[in-house]
Amino acid sequence: MELVLWLIIAIFVLAYRYNTGDNVYKFFADTVSNVYNTYAPYSFKEVRQKTKELGFEYTARQYATQIAMFGGAAGFISFMYFYSIPITILYAVIAILFVPYIAYLNTMRKYSEYIFEQVQVYTTNTIMEFGTTQSFVKALEGVCSSGILEDPVLRDVKRMIKMAYDNGTIDQSIEFFNDAYPYYMVKNMHQLFLQITKEGARDSGEALELMSMDIDALVEGVYRDRMDRQQFHKKFLTFGLVLFLLVMVIQLLFGRASYMNLIKEWYVQLILHAIIIVNSVFLIKGEKYYNEDVGVE
DSSP: OHHHHHHHHHHHHHHHHTSTTSOHHHHHHHHHHHHHHHHSOHHHHHHHHHHHHHTOSOOHHHHHHHHHHHHHHHHHHHHHHHOOHHHHHHHHHHHHHTHHHHHHHHHHHHHHHHHHHHHHHHHHHHHHHHHHHOOHHHHHHHHHHHTOOOTTHHHHHHHHHHHHHHHSSSHHHHHHHHHHSOOHHHHHHHHHHHHHHHHTOSOOHHHHHHHHHHHHHHHHHHHHHHHHHHHHHHHHHHHHHHHHHHHHHHHHHHOHHHHHHHTTSHHHHHHHHHHHHHHHHHHHHHHHHHHSSTTOO
16 A cells, blocks of 8 residues: 555656646646547547536546546555566556546546437427427527527537528438437437428327427436446446455465465466456446447437
């Protein structure tokens, strides 16, 4: 544990030495930000800008906390496995390098949740507006003017309206929005509006009401899945950490002296490295699953 504390202190000291006069938290945040701006594709830069506006992005303190947690945990585990300072430092540094990736997954998850909520607002209010205006384009205009939508959904709805007026039909507008937001409730709602518009249904009230009920059911399912994922995530992390501690149980069974003699063998070292790598990949894939497609039904 003392080694881990010294490692954390060393990281902060080096940060201050190379960034004199600035706050170390700001240093880490600026470094990660520069990496994002340099290598991230335009689409993710736009996502990151929006999540920053919404206050979803990691703060400098959160970055520093993640660095301390990842570096400290990796340092502690690797030292208890190998009792080697160079290997401990190596694994701690590798773990810290994954912090930007975890931040990226978090950003994409929060953005996905935000987009889903905006799409939910779009579908629900478009149905309400259509029930009054009996015109798909007029319904879109009413939703836009209500001020309940935000970019990028608002921007794309405005583009739908322009495409509808330019083409004289809603087909291209619907195709564009379905491709941009491939949600079941969006496709189902648009399909209903196409049928009503082209077939000239006289009484669409019942169909619209049923569609609203379907959307409510889909939304309920997504939020239930989100809660299930959160519970799974906690259990998953606990299970992953327990896997790392199994080697420490072996030390208790065989005794530390016997274990120290055992890890001198090259094949034992290879097995221990394999255990750490496999467990780490397992945890990373679990994090990826937890943060992926949380708003897609």
